């Protein structure tokens with residue numbers, strides 16, 4: 001039933017009372033027990049079919065949390081509405097998940113997210129990482145097709161959240177002189193950043209960007225692209241040759257030559273710095289998730305009006321197959337090899 005129809009015969013006073021009632025009792029009305037299931041259905045876009053064999057699913061009772069269960073008509077595999085979704089095994093209401101996503105889109109701190117939703121700081125941390133993890137599939141689908149501007153951005157290693165016993169300790173035996181990677185560059189994380197209509201921000205490794213790093217990042221993302229404009233030409237020369245791309249090289253230290261420029265990607269870099277600074281140091285372990293979140297917001301702003309970004313996000317993040325166990329958040333892999341980064345240190349990951 002449409003809400004308008006429901007309210008059309010009510011007088012204004014009752015409507016205001018109704019509104020206040022809703023506001024006061026929102027958490028009760030939208031508790032896990034009675035709302036997650038309905039809301040999931042509202043946002044679910046695809047037909048509900050068996051994930052294993054693709055056949056039709058039959059209803060098969062409900063869980064204690066009132067989540068619809070299914071059984072496959074052919075292979076008899078059982079599943080539920082929340083199987084593989086981010087809210088699988090979650091005792092929190094959809095309302096909280098939704099608010100946390102809104103909060104993240106608004107760039108709130110963990111502490112503020114915890115306060116606004118009356119959840120612990122740890123829960124707030126977990127939800128944030130679950131949401132960030134959930135963007136993986138969305139990000140994987142983004143490709144670059146047109147005239148690309150490309151550059152690199154270098155980040156310092158941040159071991160925030162690493163247990164003291166796992167921190168690298170300086171070792172006299174292995175000094176930088178006998179390390180295979182000399183100079184400061186191997187302490188820096190290289191992120192390839194490229195833009196056309198879409199944006200790519202990808203951790204590619206340690207030290208200066210190489211042709212191989214480009215191949216494994218940008219190379220996986222270009223379909224029908226024509227040209228690349230960049231000021232860091234050496235790695236790009238071979239890359240462009242291998243991919244039949246025209247290379248527009250801007251002299252190092254300039255933002256443009258007479259025809260081409262890299263001002264857009266430079267602009268992205270400064271936006272990214274400002275945005276990341278709000279989080280007061282992002283651990284390297286989670287850096288890619290934050291880069292994905294930045295790309296996500298960038299992409300959604302290009303594709304949708306502001307008021308649609310949130311509802312679209314609920315379906316992108318909550319409904320799609322994005323499940324990760326809370327414990328797996330903590331053991332997520334380092335995107336770089338710390339044994340290389342700390343070659344002159346005693347380090348065992």
Ligand SMILES: [Zn+2]
Pocket residue numbers: 050051052053054055072073074075076077
């Ligand atoms: Zn099946």
